[in-house]
Amino acid sequence: MSDTGSEDDVPLARTNGSLSSPKVSRTTDRDLDRSVGKKMTAKDRNQAGLSIRNGTVKGDPMDLDQPTPNGASKRKSRLSITNNVNYKDESDSDGQPLAKRPRKSKATSDSDDLPIGRKRNGKLPPSYTETSMLDDDSDDDQPLGAKLAQKKRSIENKANKEAKAIRAAESKGKRAIKKEEDSDDDVPLTKSRPAKRQSNGNSKKANGVKKEESDSDVPISQKVAAAKKKAAPKGKAPSIKKEKSEEPGDDEDEADDENAWWNQGPNDDDSVKWTTLEHNGVLFPPAYEPLPKNVKLFYDGGEVDLHPEAEEVAGFYGAMLKSEHCEKPVFNKNFMEDFREVLKATGGAKDAKTGKKIDIKHFEKLNFDNIYNYYSAKSEARKARSSSEKKTEKAEKDEFEAPYMYCKWDGRKEKVGNFRVEPPGLFRGRGDHPKTGKLKKRVMPEQVTINIGKGVPEPPPPEGHKWKAVQHDDKCTWLATWKENINNNTKYVMLSANSTIKGQSDWKKFEKSRELKKYIDKIRADYKRELKSELMADRQRATAVYFIDKFALRAGNEKDAENEAETVGCCSLKYEHITLKEPNTVVFDFLGKDSIRFNAEFMVEPQVFKNLKLFKKSPKTDGDDLFDRLTTTQLNRHLSSYMKGLTAKVFRTYNASYTMATLLRDLKIPKNATILEKVKLYNDCNREVAVLCNHKRSVGAQHEAAMAKLGDRLKGLEYQKWRLKQMILNLDPKQKKKKGAIYFALPEELMESWIKDHQKFLVEEMRTKITKKFQKDNEKRQADKERPLPEKELKERLKTADELAAKFKKENKSKKVEAEGKGPTVEKLLQQISKKEDQIRALEIQASDRDGNKEVALGTSKINYIDPRLTVVFSKKVNVPIEKLFSKSLRDKFMWAIKSVEAEDDWQF
Incomplete structure (x- = not known):
């Protein structure tokens, strides 16, 4: 299989440096x-x-x-958390809940003057020996690194054997078919020959293998085993919850599954993509709204007036003033260069009082505080909107965007993915992009090329504008295109992830x-x-x-x-x-x-x-x-x-x-495993794929805080369980002798100081819920044109929280907890304790799962690398609803996988 390139094949750009010897x-x-x-x-x-x-x-x-x-x-290094967060260990606690403690300062990175490979003081991120794996709880003394190496080699060996088996089976099948064809050639022409069998998957088997026509993209399952008769589907299809969508057009009749493309496989014709195509173009962002006259940019201590175009660019920076991007020298340098170009093109800046021109040269003399405060207040006001206002705005937005959300592709109604043109702003980029901070200019209709079918109405451009071009290329799958100014990349408007064309692309991949x-x-x-x-x-x-x-x-x-x-x-x-x-x-x-x-x-x-x-x-x-x-x-x-x-x-x-x-395939699931436990086992497999295939990431900055919150929730459930046990003693003191003192003892992690803080938290939480419920009731009354509830009604409702605070105070003093609820009995309380234990177990599984995923982006693996049919088969096999494994967007994206596996109980990758 050698395909060696000679020295002449080496590009000239590569021969300028030191070139290796040819041999x-x-x-x-x-x-x-x-x-x-x-x-x-x-x-x-x-x-x-x-x-x-x-x-x-x-x-x-x-x-x-x-x-x-x-x-x-x-570049500054990202330090990872080296140890799993122990969400139950509170030995060094100061009595506060984990979530309320001041966040520990992160270890500072080494001097940026040192090469990355030579820094010495930062902590190392977790190694494979510290990563949560499927069998890391076993008592085997074998190091995890050795286990992983053995598992990786084992999987590769299986793959090698399977490859040889597939080729051997195909070879036998071809020989058998050739032999049959050769024997047919010996039959005299005068004698009638049997009609040639159709290779429809039900033909007579030749050593169990159908003749392979070519090395096309036909699935291996069809190439190797399509000659076998398909058994009738057994069992039920994956459980898919019917979700009603509010998107326009979703009430239309869907195509019959018998005609779905996944039953025949995608069309391999790489030339014509569509016969008819109709759509309404793209949606441009709204025009810029100038700042109020009292909101100004300051330069060297004085207010300045700007042309609206320059003011908009200043607003981009001011709105994100407190973000981490504005702390990067490269970001600020690039912004200043582009800002000065816009100033030059729009007549420059003027002193707001004298009207004299100001030459803005130095970035450090700029003051964006007024602009930042304005946009921050505007953002807070948006967040403070009532739910009815948000619903009204969303309905208006959906109605406005509806014409752009769908297109007609060969007569089918298909959803368009990114029909909105990206608004102008400052380019942020990912990682340490050298162009971060540069101005993303507003895209105009004159830059946009529309692709649409012949003989259908062309989408009208915004008033006063025209399209760059309108074409009718049936070999393209994009609806519109333009070039952005940062990297000069071409942008395309495509169909959504759950469209036929995208599904076929995934299938082929x-x-x-x-x-x-x-x-x-x-x-x-x-x-x-x-x-x-x-x-x-x-x-x-x-x-x-x-x-x-x-x-x-x-x-x-x-x-x-x-x-x-x-x-x-x-x-x-x-x-x-x-x-x-x-x-x-x-x-x-x-x-x-x-x-x-x-x-x-x-x-x-x-x-x-x-x-x-x-x-x-x-x-x-x-x-x-x-x-x-x-x-x-x-x-x-x-x-x-x-x-x-x-x-x-x-x-x-x-x-x-x-x-x-x-x-x-090798996963062993206990018979009494809950759905949550099965989902965790699935995620464990996904996580192990990331380790064995080196699809890993750095630990997220918020991981420790998230684990601390989970820890607090677990301790809160333990506290509730302990209170229920105390209520049992309040009803029947003899239970202490019957069940033993240890059963009723306060868990070690629940220290007195933590309990008092947690009680305060519970009281405040109740107050917040009552207040929000009161506000929601008033919003509903206002929508129904009824008089709002008076403030005294809120005060009356808040008495419940005061009563809870008084109850906690009495319990802390008497060291006793009175039984609560209607007709409390020991049996009822034991049932409640059992429910709390189930909740604790579920939360512990969630905490373990989240901590194990700190180095793994499971979503990325699901979307891009793992065949979705594997997840669907797992869902059917172990009776886990597909909703537990795929989000709504992924179920839409991979509908082809869900539907295509319905009729194949024995589907294998």
């Missing part, structure tokens, strides 16, 4: 073997391919090359990853062999494919350094983007897609580590390409030689889906 000499190989092999233990070799750390990594005296940062601006099942063993065997190739180009390509398969790296494309962020992928990695640490650890540190920093540490196989030392060999230095004899085009050409359409992205989807399929 690897035996002497070089032996020298590298001696430097690597002796230092690697059996444990190191066994754990190759695992992610050790995800996040900022300490400097290490064993670093082999000590690279500098990415060559971009220096996941079927392509299923197709990879047939070839994964050959690909892995080839790149492992070529890791030792004599040709440098082959060795570099094999190492890159190893990275893509094991660490889910993107392939990477060439960038225009002047106009785009300095983001890289696998093929465009530079010398300084990896650090090597003996015996087999590689530290990646670079800006990936959307300028998100990829900063992770991995164990690799000895030969890969040896190759990386070779690729970084002197005279290479910062700025030189790591894979200087490999381009993205060459890599994709090589991958497509195994399978049509195979790219780096297919590996991410395949690895995630295949791993999830294996984990769900």
Whole structure:
């Protein structure tokens, strides 16, 4: 499968730096073997391919090359929480509830003057040994790292065996069919031959396999086992709650499922996308409303008057004055440059009192406080609107947007996704984007091209404007397009995620990853062999494919350094983007897609580590390409030689889906497991996919606070349970001897000071609820044109909270709790205690699940990488409502998966 590029294939841009030798000499190989092999233990070799750390990594005296940062601006590190929050441990408490305690100051990052790889004082984020996993509660003394390595190898071995089995079955099927055709050829023409069987899935089996016509996108299940007769559907379809939507047009009759595209598969015709297309164009943001005359921008202590266009730009900055973006020097620098350009184009600024022109040069002399206060007050007023006002505004907004929300695509009513043109503002970007703070200009109709069918009414542009162009391209799936000014990227208006065209795109993506099942063993065997190739180009390509398969790296494309962020992928990695640490650890540190920093540490196989030392060999230095004899085009050409359409992205989807399929298949669920426990087990599998496939993230800044709130809720339930037990003693003191003193003892974590604070919280919570209920009642009365309730009614209602406060005070003094409710009995109280224990168990599962997900974006995996049909099959198999696993938006997006699996009880990835 070699597809080696010669030196002539290397782009000129890559030959300016130090270029690797075209071949690897035996002497070089032996020298590298001696430097690597002796230092690697059996444990190191066994754990190759695992992610050790995800996040900022300490400097290490064993670093082999000590690279500098990415060559971009220096960035502050994000520190992760190193230990799970113990939401029950209050030994160091000062008596306050966790949620009410002052937040501990975060550890400051190291000096920004130090390279990222050399910082020493920050805490390391969690390693794979600290990550919550499926079987981390077992009593096995085997380290979790070894378990993960074994599990990963086991899954890969299964995949390799399955690939060979699929190809063997297809080969047998082809031979059997060929034999049958050959025997037909021996029949004399004068004798009638039986009619050729239709390959409709019910034809006569040839060793259980239907003839495969070509390597198209037909699902593997159809290629391998379509000859088997389909059994009648067993069991029920996934439980889907019928949700009434208020969106216009949703009451129309839906297409018959018999004609749904997922029953036949998407149309493979990549030319014509539609026959008729009709829509109403795009919705532009409202025009700018000037600031009140008393709200001014200040410069050097004085008020200034601005042209409305310049005032709007100043308002963009003023509205976000207190955000973290305004603390970034790059953001402020870019804003000031664009602001000065707008000032120049609109006649500049004038002194509000004298009318003289002012040259605004220095950013530090600008004062946006008045503008910020104005927009903050406006925001608070919006939040303070009554529910009836919000409903009225929403109804008006929906009515105004209704014409743009849907289009007619081949006669079907399809929902449009992003029909709103993005309003102007300041570009924020993700990560450390170099253009953050620049002005996103208002998009005008004259910049927009409309795509629509011939012979239908063209959508009218806003009054006084015209479209850039109107075209009728039935090979495009977009409805409108324009270019934004920040990165000069083309923006498109597309159909929504739950549309037919998007569903077909998802279907093809996941079927392509299923197709990879047939070839994964050959690909892995080839790149492992070529890791030792004599040709440098082959060795570099094999190492890159190893990275893509094991660490889910993107392939990477060439960038225009002047106009785009300095983001890289696998093929465009530079010398300084990896650090090597003996015996087999590689530290990646670079800006990936959307300028998100990829900063992770991995164990690799000895030969890969040896190759990386070779690729970084002197005279290479910062700025030189790591894979200087490999381009993205060459890599994709090589991958497509195994399978049509195979790219780096297919590996991410395949690895995630295949791993999830294996984990769900091997999952053991207790017979008496609740739905919540089953959902947690599913999430555990999802989380393990993230670890094994290296789809991880840094711990969110709000995680500790969220866990603290959950801890308070758990303690609150424990307090309520304890009060119920005290009520039992109040009714029947003999129960203490019957059940034992320990049963009625106050839990250790419920200290007296915490109880008093919690009682105050409960009283205030009741006051808040009563007040909100009173306000809501008055809003309803106002809507019904009735007189509002008087304030004395509110005071009367608030007496309930006063009574609760008095009750708590009496309990604290007497150390007794009187039984509450109508006709309280010991039996009733025991039933209430049982309910509280169920609530505590459910909340503990939720807390455990959330803490386990602190490094994992489960939603991203569900949306992009894991075949949704796996979730649907799991839902059917274990009787978990699909609503518990997919949100409403995901159920709409993956309706094709839900419907297509209804008739396939035995569907497998």
